[in-house]
Amino acid sequence: MSMHEQIAEMGRKGVVASRELAKLSTKKKNIILDAMASGIEAGAEDIRAANRSDLEKGRAAGLSAAMLDRLELTDSRIEGMVLGIRNVVALQDPVGSEISSWIRPNGLNIRKIRVPIGLIGIIFESRPNVAAEAAALCFKTANALILRGGKEAIDSNRAIVDAMQNAGAEQGLPENSIQLVQTTEREAVRELVQLSEYMDLIIPRGGEGLIKAVTELAHVPVIKHYKGVCHSYIDSSADLDMALEIAVNAKCQRPGVCNAMETLLVHADVAEEFLPKLKERLDAEGVELRGDAGTQTILPGIAAATEDDWYEEYLDMVLAIRVVADVEEAVAHINKYGSHHSDAIVAEDENVQKCFLREVDSATVYLNASTRFTDGGEFGLGAEIGISTDKLHARGPMGLEELTTYKYLVEGQGQIRE
């Protein structure tokens, strides 16, 4: 079979599975999820063996220590997968719930009901535990799934998917509910994202290169989980003690994640008071600062921020700082350079607050809080498949509801159109 035929065959099988999945009750799905978790537990030795094989090949291929670390499935990571799946059992099932309903003057009863999306493709890099997490969330929402992982994790991914699919099957999981693309050739990605006859959605989880390639090749709808160039704007009306705590938290609490702050904007009227205090705290944390001319005047000796810095997602202990004239300039900066992910204002003035909340075009806009709260767990969604930086279908943290679509059920008593 050609690559095209192989992937198309997976698509066909996935659609068949999706029809069967849509018939399962919540109770049945939870029994199967529990079996999947037990399957990972029981198969831990096989998974570890497969992972050791990946690690060995990775070392031979010269993967970096960071890559090898992300690839490694330690005991606690395997336990984390098991707990993650069991956590999904406890979450409310959105499938079948009514979004709204109304009765038309002609008596037609219209109900808008949540249903599974159908067949979802997830393309991800290196961390094999993503496979288990994504599979549990897609299954709970009765979506069939085709996974395509990184070449370096192929044995680990196969072991995880086999453990889940086989243990699930014993409790009635439809065949091919969770499929893994077995070939590691790059061409498979193109085939997968162009499978518009069968595939309903592609979610790429990985770096900028992967997301850009998928977006440009895809004929299937894509929801991007893109980078987070997040800002905090400190207004002249801010409680500066609060601002200091928020800024330090947003930058330092976990700098390597997408909701960490990358650029701080500060109103000119408070910059002289605020920035030296901030520098003292960030120096203690080991954060490198890069500033515009206004910032450099107040904090002599720090490096100049270039135009590129404003677009940069450092994911590191680095912070760009700019002094702005007012909230409008802050908003314009964020809308131009940001990634529409998470942006915060610290301010007490209500007009300034309103302006910022209304005009910043981002998935999550914060008032007097750290950007670090953009997360399915912190939002109370229970779990997330990622954080969408797109505007259609899902924006911000994507939980179970965002893995569903809807259909209209229209019930009549013989109504015809005049």
Added chain:
Amino acid sequence: MSMHEQIAEMGRKGVVASRELAKLSTKKKNIILDAMASGIEAGAEDIRAANRSDLEKGRAAGLSAAMLDRLELTDSRIEGMVLGIRNVVALQDPVGSEISSWIRPNGLNIRKIRVPIGLIGIIFESRPNVAAEAAALCFKTANALILRGGKEAIDSNRAIVDAMQNAGAEQGLPENSIQLVQTTEREAVRELVQLSEYMDLIIPRGGEGLIKAVTELAHVPVIKHYKGVCHSYIDSSADLDMALEIAVNAKCQRPGVCNAMETLLVHADVAEEFLPKLKERLDAEGVELRGDAGTQTILPGIAAATEDDWYEEYLDMVLAIRVVADVEEAVAHINKYGSHHSDAIVAEDENVQKCFLREVDSATVYLNASTRFTDGGEFGLGAEIGISTDKLHARGPMGLEELTTYKYLVEGQGQIRE
């Protein structure tokens, strides 16, 4: 300027306009909409003159009578545009409305609020009144719009957009809120749909060829308004008198639209009773029938339906008929051959009803009613920009709400992440 630069420049201007649009109040938007309607009224002579020029060129180019008819802007069609815009004034503005809100244990107040999508591109064919309708709906939801119409309607489209933009500007419509691609070269479509830096959504409105081309070229999210291969399934438990009225209505009341029935499925147990009665009624309407072997046995003399017929959107007085063994076979047929648009069951048996409503994977599924009700007006949405056959973001009739997205506003009192 190269074509790429021209279109990118429109994109940049559209984003600037979208930021200004997002600041307008509902009241202000309604004043501007009213001015736009008056602008079309006042500019009717110019619009007619431009349309005459298009018609003349169309005749010279040998356009078909049907094409010329769709292109023509008669007095009543211009009046229709004016009324259409005034109708949008009266509709509820979804922008700013709260979808949901909750307070987290740490005190963060999370609100999910409807906001404009941003910059929308609509690519449409021949009927120039689409321009006015689309512009009114996008403006009411504070979206900036780039229109790309058919070559044959360029003068008409330009006159309509100029009338709306100019009359709106006098009441404060931001510059470039409604832009029209001025070049008729096909290359412009590619540039438009790949403008991912600026464009948030592309809606193609036209035939299968246009939609397929846009989907394959696009890097920007696309919502497809694809064909309607709609079914009615007559179960053995159906009230056959009701079934007859529904079937005749779904096929004949307006056969040229996407929610008209194209295929009828009938349970074997009632086929012998039902089909001859149906044939009598459809013969009287002049409908051509094509049947499977079972149907041909009952209705000798009708043509055989080929495999292609099951996939066909006739948009004409033609109906394909198939006898099925049960509701499961009907569902399987619909999910395989249908376009996931609108499908109906006529049945009294509750288990059969439930099975059909749950398992048919279509935007709108009807019980005991004609498929012809899939329409923004009939649904009570007030107006529609089209009927989505996609599953993401919008499914079925797309009204004003579906022209918005959402953002999360998270208000705290200094919360930081532990």
